[in-house]
Structure formats: structure tokens, C-alpha cells
Amino acid sequence: APADEDVLHGLRSEYCIQVTGTVRPRPEGTVNTDLPTGAVEVVASGVNVMSPSASLPFQIDERVDIDESKRLQYRYLDMRRTRMAENLKARSKAIGAMRRVMDRDGFLEVETPTLIASTPEGARDMLVPSRLRPGKFYALPQSPQLFKQLLMIGGVERYYQVAKCYRDEDFRADRQIEFTQLDLEGSFWGQDDVLQELELIVAEVVKELKDEDVALPLRRMTYAAAMERFGTDKPDLRFGMEITDLSAVFSDTQFKAFAGVLESGGTVRGINGGRLELSRSGLDGLVARAQELGAKGLVWMVVEEDGTLRSPVTKFLSKSETDGLRATLSAGVGDTLLIAADEVGAVAKVLGQIRLDIGQPEGNDELAFAFVVDFPVFDVNEDGSLSPAHHPFTDPGDLATLVDSPEAAISKAYDLVLNGSELGSGSVRIHDPEVQAKVFEVMD
Structure with a gap:
């Protein structure tokens, strides 16, 4: 109709419209399997503008890079983007999977109070002033810890909650003042009981979100082993590049930088970075990065075609030391070896972060x-x-x-x-x- 044509000519991006018409199957060869309604089409007989739209502060398009602060300011628009919509769906599915496991295994979901007396925990409390008692404040819970222990005393032997928690701490990429956690507690449980239950939850969530089976039991590693091998208590195990103790290789070294550290009770450790193929400026960049992390320095060596080591410090090392170094780090031609000497904690911190900087796999969804x-x-x-x-x-x-x-x-x-x-x-x-x-x- 002419009136509808006028409406159509006036449509702009992000207008909310109502289309009246007949739904029918799409002609053969035009089905769009990427759309939920891709097998049908609407033969329109009328159109109505439900709500016009002003010009948007950014284009709603996955291919457009948008400043994060602007995305947060216009969160309701950001949620229209496919990625954000999928994130919300994934979150809902994950919580549903957790609840299925907890309910199946006899846990009782209990909501605990969120206006509480302040209790000492790991961060500063978020405070809410009391209207009825001026000068007094409620605290928002950093965790439901006290309440779940009271539930155990009260006979609720298996408890869980998808709990809101609040911590007055500085923002980081993975930290904010309000967050949600799965909180659970069991009476008369040992460590293995808890870990086995968590394994079942992890497996159910991954199956729900990725339709993949998780091999159980999950890997276990002691804190000491994680720090020694990866320099962190939260190791990325998608790749090797483990930290190796080289103190025995350099036990009789004449290289003063290493000898002084070993004599004072420190350690010499290194990683085989593989074929990094870095320029001299790239290698010097790694040294600068190590110094940013608190290291006194970082020694780099590259294995040449003839098996020798190219480095500013090789002139200070004996053949037995270079041979031992290659053998201990399983170094092959083209590999870059990175070595730090200091007290144990400092070396773990530096090499652990350098390992992540150079080894983190791109596009690895393991x-x-x-x-x-x-x-x-x-x-x-x-x-x-x-x-x-x-x-x-x-x-x-x-x-x-x-x-x-x-x-x-x-x-x-x-x-x-x-x-x-x-x-x-x-x-x-x-x-x-x-x-x-x-x-x-x-x-x-």
C-alpha cells in the first residue's frame, strides 16, 4: 500500500518495526542455515514503526572495534551484539548445569543474607549506612562463609548457592567490586570429596557449553610443583616450556653473575623458549621485560646450526657448561634459551611471566x-x-x-x-x- 511504502522509505538503522504478512517456506536454494528462521520467509502485507531510533553512539556490528568504556556506558546496546548475547546465554546454561549436578547430588540451595555485620576477610567491606541507626553500617558479604557454616551446624549437610559477593578492591581485568560465585559446603567432607564433586560440576558445564567430554579425574599438582615448574600457582598447561633448575650445571661456574647467586643460596633456572627467531632488539626486549618484573637481568642464548650457543655471555662459560645446558634444556638448533639467577621466588616470578609472554598459544581452545x-x-x-x-x-x-x-x-x-x-x-x-x-x- 502507498502508506506502507512511505513508512518503508522512512526506516533507519535500529528502528523497531512490526511486519504483518504470510509466513511461507523459502524457495529451494535460498534457505539460510545461519539463522534460526532461515527456512521460512514473510510475504509482507503491512509495516508499522513501533519505535524509531536516534543515531547510535556506535555501530552494532561484530566487525567494529568499540572502546570498552563506551560499551559499558551503553550496555543495553552492547548486549545486542552477538558475542554479548551469546555470553549471557552461556552464563545461564553454565549456572543451570551447576544446579543440575548440585540438585542431583543432594545439595540444598539456600539464599543467605546480603546485609550483614562486618567480618574480617581478604578485602575491604562494602558498607551500607543504616537509616534506623545513624552512624551504624551494614556490610555486604565478601562471601557467605559464616552463614554456610551456620547451615552446617543447623543440619544442612550439603549446601550451595549462586551467591552475589562484594569486595571493595581495585579493579583489574579479572576483579571487580561485585561478582557472582558458586558457593558450596559439605559436612564431614574431606578434600577428595570436594574435588570429586567439583570435577562433576566442571564436566557437566563443559558438556553443556561445548558438547565435549572432560577426562576425569582432573590433573592434580602440588603448589610446590606448580611454582617450581611454571613459576605460578595457576599454571597454563596448554603448552610445555617448563622452568628447569640449572644450578647443578653451573655449580662450579666462573661466570660471576651465576656464581655469586649460587654462593648466596640462590638458584639458576631457565626455560627453552623454542624457535622464537627474535632479532637482537627482540631479545633485548625480553631482558627489559624481565627487569620490569624485578629481575637483575636475563641471559639469552640461541642454538646455532653447528650446535654452539650465541650469546653475550658464552665467552664466560666452559664447554662442559654449554653442553650441560643444551642437554638439560633439551635444546635443538634454533631454540632460544632464557636463564635467570636470583633467589628462588624472584626467579619463579620472572620466568613464569616470561613463559606466558612468549609461549601462550594463540587460538588454542583446549x-x-x-x-x-x-x-x-x-x-x-x-x-x-x-x-x-x-x-x-x-x-x-x-x-x-x-x-x-x-x-x-x-x-x-x-x-x-x-x-x-x-x-x-x-x-x-x-x-x-x-x-x-x-x-x-x-x-x-
């Missing part, structure tokens, strides 16, 4: 899950004092070690990690008041 277990009970501070590595209510395991060598005590704490990120953490709680008192005594 899901490399792992549990990191056997965390230390305490961190040793610079002044020699002890502070809880996790929190002071974590089961410290062997009581004799806690008393005699608290810095060596191993806790029943665990993290679930995926591709270099921590997905969650937990621990077995102390239930014996004498053990709890002993932990506080050691901290004093």
Missing part, C-alpha cells in the same frame, strides 16, 4: 583444567613473621609440623585453575578448637 593442592599454611614475610597463605581457619594438616616447623606446614587448601586463570578456591576448615588456637599462637 581446556587445560587442574587442581593445585598442598598450599603452604603460612607465607613468610620479609621481617620473618608468618601470615596465613589462605586464611587462618584452613586445616594445617600435620600438627607436629605446625608446631615445630610452621613455615613448612602444608594446608588442606586447593585451587581450580584453567589455562592460567584461577576459577575457584577452597579448603577444609579447622574443626578442633585446640588446633585453631595453635594456629593463632604460631601467628603471634
Whole structure:
């Protein structure tokens, strides 16, 4: 109709319109399998503008790169983009899969209060002023910890909740003041019971989202092994490039930079970066990166065609040292070797991050899950004092070690990690008041 033609001529991008017509199958050869309605078409008989649209602040197109601050400012428009819509669907499906496992395994979903008294936790509390009691404040929970323990006392032996939590801390890429977590607790459970339940949840979520089977049980790695081999307690296991101790190779070295560190109780460690094929400026960039991370320096070596090592420091090394280095790092022609010397913690931090910088696989969608277990009970501070590595209510395991060598005590704490990120953490709680008192005594 002429009126409809006038409407059509006036349509602009992002107008919301109503089309009246007859639905029929698309002609053969015109079906669009990329669309949910791609098998049918509408023969229009009328059109009506439900809501016109002003010019948008950005184009709703997956191919257009949009500044993140603008996306957040116009979140309701950003959600129209396919990627964001798919993220919301995936989140909903993941939560549904978690609930299926929890409900099947006899867990009770309980909502706990979100206006609470302030309790000491890992970050600053978010506070809400009380209208009825001026000068008093509620705290928003950093976790439902106290309430779920009360539920255990009250006879709810298996609890879970998709919980809102709040922490007044600085923003990072993976940190914000409000977040949602799957929170669960079980009475009379050991560490293995918890990890096995988490494995079932992980498998169900991956099956729901990717239609892939996760091989169970998931890999387990001690904290000590993760730090020694990968320089971090949340290793990315999609690639090797493990950190290797080279102290034995250089035990009698005349190279002063290494010898001085070893004499003072430090370590020399390295990674085989593979065929990086970096220019001299690229290699110097890695040295600068290591220094940014707190290293005194970084030694690089490249294996030449004849098996010799090209590096500014090879003139200070003996043949037995270069041979031992190649053998220990399984170095082949073209490989780039990166070596750091310092105290153990500093070397782990530097090489762990350099490993991620040069080795993180692009486009690798493998899901490399792992549990990191056997965390230390305490961190040793610079002044020699002890502070809880996790929190002071974590089961410290062997009581004799806690008393005699608290810095060596191993806790029943665990993290679930995926591709270099921590997905969650937990621990077995102390239930014996004498053990709890002993932990506080050691901290004093």
C-alpha cells in the first residue's frame, strides 16, 4: 500500500518495526542455515514503526572495534551484539548445569543474607549506612562463609548457592567490586570429596557449553610443583616450556653473575623458549621485560646450526657448561634459551611471566583444567613473621609440623585453575578448637 511504502522509505538503522504478512517456506536454494528462521520467509502485507531510533553512539556490528568504556556506558546496546548475547546465554546454561549436578547430588540451595555485620576477610567491606541507626553500617558479604557454616551446624549437610559477593578492591581485568560465585559446603567432607564433586560440576558445564567430554579425574599438582615448574600457582598447561633448575650445571661456574647467586643460596633456572627467531632488539626486549618484573637481568642464548650457543655471555662459560645446558634444556638448533639467577621466588616470578609472554598459544581452545593442592599454611614475610597463605581457619594438616616447623606446614587448601586463570578456591576448615588456637599462637 502507498502508506506502507512511505513508512518503508522512512526506516533507519535500529528502528523497531512490526511486519504483518504470510509466513511461507523459502524457495529451494535460498534457505539460510545461519539463522534460526532461515527456512521460512514473510510475504509482507503491512509495516508499522513501533519505535524509531536516534543515531547510535556506535555501530552494532561484530566487525567494529568499540572502546570498552563506551560499551559499558551503553550496555543495553552492547548486549545486542552477538558475542554479548551469546555470553549471557552461556552464563545461564553454565549456572543451570551447576544446579543440575548440585540438585542431583543432594545439595540444598539456600539464599543467605546480603546485609550483614562486618567480618574480617581478604578485602575491604562494602558498607551500607543504616537509616534506623545513624552512624551504624551494614556490610555486604565478601562471601557467605559464616552463614554456610551456620547451615552446617543447623543440619544442612550439603549446601550451595549462586551467591552475589562484594569486595571493595581495585579493579583489574579479572576483579571487580561485585561478582557472582558458586558457593558450596559439605559436612564431614574431606578434600577428595570436594574435588570429586567439583570435577562433576566442571564436566557437566563443559558438556553443556561445548558438547565435549572432560577426562576425569582432573590433573592434580602440588603448589610446590606448580611454582617450581611454571613459576605460578595457576599454571597454563596448554603448552610445555617448563622452568628447569640449572644450578647443578653451573655449580662450579666462573661466570660471576651465576656464581655469586649460587654462593648466596640462590638458584639458576631457565626455560627453552623454542624457535622464537627474535632479532637482537627482540631479545633485548625480553631482558627489559624481565627487569620490569624485578629481575637483575636475563641471559639469552640461541642454538646455532653447528650446535654452539650465541650469546653475550658464552665467552664466560666452559664447554662442559654449554653442553650441560643444551642437554638439560633439551635444546635443538634454533631454540632460544632464557636463564635467570636470583633467589628462588624472584626467579619463579620472572620466568613464569616470561613463559606466558612468549609461549601462550594463540587460538588454542583446549581446556587445560587442574587442581593445585598442598598450599603452604603460612607465607613468610620479609621481617620473618608468618601470615596465613589462605586464611587462618584452613586445616594445617600435620600438627607436629605446625608446631615445630610452621613455615613448612602444608594446608588442606586447593585451587581450580584453567589455562592460567584461577576459577575457584577452597579448603577444609579447622574443626578442633585446640588446633585453631595453635594456629593463632604460631601467628603471634
